[in-house]
Amino acid sequence: MAEIILGISAFFHDSAAALIIDGKIIAAAQEERFSRIKNDSAFPSNAVKYVLEEAGVHPGEVSQIAFYEKPLLKFERLLETYHAFAPYGLKSFLKAMPVWMKDKIFFRRMINSELRALRFSRSKLLFPEHHLSHAASAFYPSPFEEAAILTIDGVGEWANLVIAYGSGNKIKILKEQHFPHSLGLFYSAITYYLGFQVNSGEYKVMGLAAYGDGKAEETKAFENKILDKIIDIREDGSFLLNMEYFRFATHLTMTNDKKWHQLFKVSRREKEDNLKQVHANLALAAQKVLEKIVLKLSETALDLTGSKNLVLAGGVALNGVANGKIMELEGLTDIWIQPAAGDSGGALGAALATWHISLNKERESISEDSMQGTYLGPGYSNEQIGAMVSKYNELSFHYLEESLLLEETVEAIEKGLVVGWFQGRMEFGPRALGNRSILGDAKNPEMQRKINLKIKFRESFRPFAPSVLQEDVSKYFHLRNISPYMLLVKEVKNIDRNQNSGKPHGFMERLNEKRSYIPAVTHVDYTARIQTVSQRTNLRYWKLLNVLKARTGDGIVINTSFNIKDEPIVCSPQDAVECFLKTEMDMLVLGNYVLYKKNEY
């Protein structure tokens, strides 16, 4: 009988469910996509129902259920933290718990009652440790027979950083670092101080850091202050946070604002305050410190394991700038990063850990990664799409065979239109990779501003990422490997630095300078967060880029996620149409259907 394992992550950030059958990944999705609540941390009932439906199995057929962390260990950490920070008192401690804890003490009970409501039996529940789940999600789907494993996040039970060695179906934990000395929480603290949302605004800090002036005295001074006063880094990459500067362990806030202000002479930015150069410089200083630590840890991981392959997971592995630098390490041959590197991926890791470790099952032949391009979510047929779109009077639509569909889409991109591109199964993880994407012309300097303001309604300082034909990546970027999950940031080739010289310009004006041949996807520091598109994992997207290349000479587009600010990426065709109607997006391609708004055409 087939062994069906359900993995679940929940109650912290970005809940998800994943299903594997006899070790093969069948489906995985985040709850936010169904509930439409961004980073939904509730029990992922909708995602669980979806993965079962995708596999065509009933709850009674599921042989094991794996939750991505151990509840009791977490409870123990809570109590210990309380004692460690005793002067603040029990009241303050209990009040502070929701910052990183919420209802976790009771979550075993909660999981059981949620599972019963979905008609599961409670006896099948397993709890692999949080970082083992991350490590499993990084190693088992990777294309490597053996690899060093590095997982770094905010906080698991106690650990927030693990170095391990993966070989065959085994994972051996070699080193751990414990709460509260956490790189993820340090970066979240910077995120908080710069006025962004903790747990979701971290990548904005990374985007902002590109505007920082690396040569400025201010940036260097910020970096030195962080290293002198806030983080003490050792040679092996382990470190201590000076807890006088942080309040996440005992209070509702991340930072001790008074201490930070004394140190940096910069006030904490409120959400609506204008971004200034000083914020970018502080973001860059923090980014450099993070890179320093991540690089040292990667070296330690390679040294300890003797491996030349490195796999990454945990929220910090979403920092593509740091990942791009790791790639240059001497002694590293190849790197693989779990696309759902954050806690959503823990659901998949927990299921894989159960299969390979608890059940001691071997891995299948390993040559390519087994994430299937991370297209593991729901897909919809043309019949379903046709029935849905016909209900909207305000839309005109037509059905096209693939070759004509690709031609019409490419023509629109060439004309400078913004195209919603909805195909196949939804991506698992935070990035849209060409199935729930908004596309535009990467060579058009106006596109970044247009998409940010008219479609995404968001801060215009943030860059867009390119999707490029895998075989053409070296034509545009200094990248020697593939980057299928948009988790590597590298330099753009043939940049035009003269555009910046001698002109007095403000912070935001820099965005509109034409920096390269592909300005819409070139960040202000001449880098790009690259997705390489392969024939193997996304044939239709790859064909689209080839048609674009045949017509324009370049198989590269802007690819940004199909959503507006503060909403989750669209899941169903209906979500896509609603988003299309709410924005100034010009054209929507849903499967083989092309949609326009009637009043415009």
Ligand SMILES: [Fe+2]
């Ligand atoms: Fe985590």
